[in-house]
């Protein structure tokens with residue numbers, strides 16, 4: 124069997140370190156010799172055009188994967204998916220396409236059967252061509268027992284951007300907010316589910332309730348009157364605090 | 379700043395092939411390139427005032443053209459080519475004009491006076507358009523018109539029941555508002571020699587139309603009671619007291635002019651009107667609308683016949699012998715009618731030939747006349763062999779009003795260049811000056827339905843022939859709204875409807891990158907406002923990879939900026955990245971033994 128390394132990315136650890144930990148525990152049950160690397164893939168540098176810096180950064184990540192002697196990487200971040208896809212040394216699998224294959228922790232299956240929420244599914248535009256990921260997300264929601272709908276004509280490969288892409292938020296906050304609001308208007312219901320923590324933050328920024336799929340997987344069951352988790356990524360201090368916490372949690376589970 | 383080869387090549391591909399600059403079928407076919415989609419959809423949004431403003435950007439005669447434009451645009455409307463149900467573009471134009479053409483909206487701004495004097499011969503649409511364009515350039519323009527009225531063939535050809543005269547007068551006040559001198563009742567070549575006119579002006583535009591009726595050489599045609607369409611309709615329009623219309627009128631011709639003559643004769647009290655044409659129904663040149671109008675009013679069509687001999691009694695026409703026409707065109711499509719032995723005779727006491735009009739020279743032979751009697755001129759510039767003399771309108775090859783206007787504009791462009799001492803042809807966008815093809819190639823909307831064309835209200839045919847009152851009553855509000863909403867907006871705005879960012883910086887990507895290549899620079903804010911979501915590429919008929927191009931531009935900008943993003947807002951990323959790679963926030967844990 125191949126040696127696998129899990130990469131939670133940046134946004135997810137900054138948003139929800141407990142979810143990172145829970146994911147690792149689940150993966151470790153199936154792949155006992157799982158490795159974990161928490162490091163940025165360098166995507167922000169390439170997004171602003173720093174090709175040289177990116178090469179340097181990305182090499183840093185690759186070095187860590189090498190250190191782990193992994194030949195397959197499991198990513199939770201869609202940007203990581205795209206940056207790593209170009210690297211032929213590793214098989215890259217998205218956590219979201221993997222879940223249907225390995226299953227959910229048994230005790231979680233059907234836990235939200237009684238929930239009265241209907242989630243609008245937001246697909247990440249960066250993986251618009253990855254049908255396996257789209258299917259995996261829907262499979263997971265169904266397995267948990269949640270009801271969900273697609274934004275008509277604007278799902279999967281036709282999904283519209285959450286507004287965060289291309290590092291435009293610090294440059295054109297007004298345009299970014301308009302893109303965010305437009306995406307929210309695509310949703311047929313008032314609550315959305317995403318699989319990118321940055322997408323979630325975008326929607327929360329414009330006042331739309333949103334959950335990360337790992338919130339639903341490992342957190343309490345969400346009902347119509349459940350408030351969404353705070354917009355942690357809006358506060359750099361909290362986000363970095365979480366990222367640090369995630370590192371500590373990883374170090375603990377991986378002892 | 380230096381841009382990479384990849385950047386430049388991809389930008390060039392977009393600048394050259396982006397369909398955003400391609401005109402819609404309607405607007406490219408319109409010789410004046412009126413923004414049809416623009417105004418039709420404004421009507422559809424209930425913004426009639428904005429619609430008329432849009433129309434007036436291209437046309438000074440919206441009410442007139444809304445009634446009588448031969449609307450070549452409608453023949454290429456996608457709803458015509460797909461379903462034979464074109465948008466009623468002209469009728470919608472009329473609706474906007476009738477509802478909202480307030481004189482306070484007219485743009486009477488001009489450039490500063492140049493002191494140059496220009497003479498225009500003829501107050502038809504060609505002369506008027508040329509005069510307007512030149513007056514707006516600041517030149518001193520005077521029109522010389524033989525008749526005591528303005529409008530040319532719109533006034534003395536097109537019958538009043540299709541085009542009320544007060545409307546022409548009202549729309550022509552635009553010229554006087556611009557300070558154009560209109561000298562009525564001055565016939566050049568008679569009241570003033572052409573040379574004198576030319577000597578007293580810096581440039582001359584000859585736009586005297588084609589007013590000489592043509593009677594084919596048929597045996598017996600020299601008798602009384604025979605006239606031609608141009609003379610007949612002019613007499614009627616000018617209220618000629620001596621005009622007597624026959625009891626039994628026969629019109630020869632199969633075009634719109636023939637229909638005008640037939641329907642006019644009915645209104646003047648003719649008891650019967652027969653129309654004779656070589657062409658049969660399917661090949662009749664007259665528009666369907668005019669054919670139906672004529673038939674409804676009681677005109678009798680005799681199609682597929684040609685005149686052989688005219689009979690007369692007491693020096694006046696009494697009838698005509700016709701022979702059957704078996705084909706109008708030869709194998710090469712040239713006009714060359716052939717006939718069978720079949721004949722018939724129709725009696726009549728008035729015979730009108732609506733078989734074409736010719737150009738009558740007003741220059742005393744200064745300009746040569748060629749094919750179809752038009753003046754010889756360079757077709758791209760309308761310059762003639764005579765220095766400072768240009769031609770426009772029907773006498774230069776137009777056949778309908780909107781073409782005449784476009785040629786008026788073309789002549790004005792040439793005059794402007796001539797006066798500025800510029801080359802008449804260099805860097806000239808000729809497509810912009812007349813009907814042209816569009817390279818637009820976009821898919822039809824997926825959910826497109828065949829919705830039938832809406833029709834305007836009309837006077838009852840029986841009531842119609844009692845007077846010269848306008849037959850067509852136009853659209854009511856509700857119908858105009860419904861008709862305009864049928865427009866499928868054939869223009870490539872695919873990415874523009876998807877992308878918020880593009881709309882902030884350009885009208886379409888081709889324009890953005892054309893400017894980039896021309897200026898050698900592009901606004902960094904635009905480059906850095908792309909979400910890189912590829913939504914534009916998904917809908918782009920050319921499949922352009924805009925995100926990749928913005929990515930390459932960002933790389934170029936970073937290189938030019940010592941390895942940093944040029945956007946101040948990105949400063950924080952450096953810190954984030956430092957932290958994201960620092961020991962404090964990273965970890966690697968190798969699994970297994």
Ligand SMILES: Cc1cc2nc3c(=O)[nH]c(=O)nc-3n(C[C@H](O)[C@H](O)[C@H](O)COP(=O)(O)OP(=O)(O)OC[C@H]3O[C@@H](n4cnc5c(N)ncnc54)[C@H](O)[C@@H]3O)c2cc1C
Nearest residue numbers: 500502503504524530531535566587771772777778779782
């Ligand atoms: C019966 C008829 C019906 C038509 N119907 C339509 C229609 O429905 N839709 C459409 O689009 N087109 C129609 N047309 C064609 C259209 O009228 C002409 O294409 C258009 O008017 C040409 O414009 P112009 O300015 O070149 O010439 P004109 O409109 O003919 O104007 C030329 C002017 O020059 C003046 N002039 C002539 N000689 C002299 C001189 N020596 N000195 C001073 N002035 C002079 C004339 O009096 C006239 O006013 C029709 C034409 C006819 C004959």
